[in-house]
Amino acid sequence: MKILVATEKPFAKIAVDGIRKVVEDAGYQLVLLEKYTDKNQLLSAVADADALIVRSDKADAQVIESAKNLKIIVRAGAGYDNIDLPAATAKGIVVMNTPGQNSNAVAELAIGMMIFMARGQFKGISGTELKGKKLGIHAYGYVGKAVATIAKGFGMDIYAFDPFISNDIMINDQVKPVASVEELYKISDYLSLHIPANEKTKKSIHYELLSLLPKGATLVNTARKEVICEESLKKMFETREDFKYVSDVAPDCHNELLKYEHRYYSTPKKQGAETAEANINAGIAAAKQIVAFFKHGDKTFQVNK
Numbered sequence: 001m002k003i004l005v006a007t008e009k010p011f012a013k014i015a016v017d018g019i020r021k022v023v024e025d026a027g028y029q030l031v032l033l034e035k036y037t038d039k040n041q042l043l044s045a046v047a048d049a050d051a052l053i054v055r056s057d058k059a060d061a062q063v064i065e066s067a068k069n070l071k072i073i074v075r076a077g078a079g080y081d082n083i084d085l086p087a088a089t090a091k092g093i094v095v096m097n098t099p100g101q102n103s104n105a106v107a108e109l110a111i112g113m114m115i116f117m118a119r120g121q122f123k124g125i126s127g128t129e130l131k132g133k134k135l136g137i138h139a140y141g142y143v144g145k146a147v148a149t150i151a152k153g154f155g156m157d158i159y160a161f162d163p164f165i166s167n168d169i170m171i172n173d174q175v176k177p178v179a180s181v182e183e184l185y186k187i188s189d190y191l192s193l194h195i196p197a198n199e200k201t202k203k204s205i206h207y208e209l210l211s212l213l214p215k216g217a218t219l220v221n222t223a224r225k226e227v228i229c230e231e232s233l234k235k236m237f238e239t240r241e242d243f244k245y246v247s248d249v250a251p252d253c254h255n256e257l258l259k260y261e262h263r264y265y266s267t268p269k270k271q272g273a274e275t276a277e278a279n280i281n282a283g284i285a286a287a288k289q290i291v292a293f294f295k296h297g298d299k300t301f302q303v304n305k
């Protein structure tokens, strides 16, 4: 049984060692394709793989089509918008993610980005504090919840909107649930995005919503660039001199926004889940899920049901 780990952005070595141990202890073979630069490398590596572990690597219809033996794809992480689910389902391939495994790393970065913006991007000017500010968490999944946990320690006033999570869960975390997304945007000094990218959410963060943000608000995006309507983002920068945007998922209009130097920052390359801990957690969970699937038919984290 061949388990292919295909990562353009490789896991930390310690995580790869852990994945190898899980795979080899199960009697399977680990094949590594790291830092590949050409899709053809992935197409040929996947050709005889039985299982595939990826990060944000694109497993599109062509990749899935060229994988003759593939039975399972595990996205070592949360968002599986990089995998063509209909193509996988059509071939009877099980697709899973590893929910929660890298969420603390992303949450720490989101809070770090808030401090970075509050302190004038560490350029030595007088800034502001997070304490007492209103934090709006848009989607209260694993990352949203972890952001709330950390923000509590900073003394932030925390609100969340998530139609799929019960109010009781938020209240139990000392987070105030709000009834609508508009209400959340209206009150948030810091708005942290944690929605997935799918057909419903793409470009859903538009001007009508953004313009509700209070004066001096900072939008923090450690989720996906696709959820933002970029025309709206540009309009916000043009019409609201107080608006700030910090991102770990650079927008296509990145170069156009660079002129707003004190109000805009994006990491050059997505690094939310780039920690040894997140790599170990998500990578080893992915390997264990594959072993459990082959040995026991366990499909617990399947997302293409």
Ligand code: 3PG
Residues within 6 Å of the ligand: 009, 055, 056, 057, 076, 077, 078, 079, 080, 102, 223, 270, 271, 272, 273, 274
């Ligand atoms: C995720 O969806 O898990 C995060 O965006 C991390 O993505 P990465 O594995 O490409 O860093």
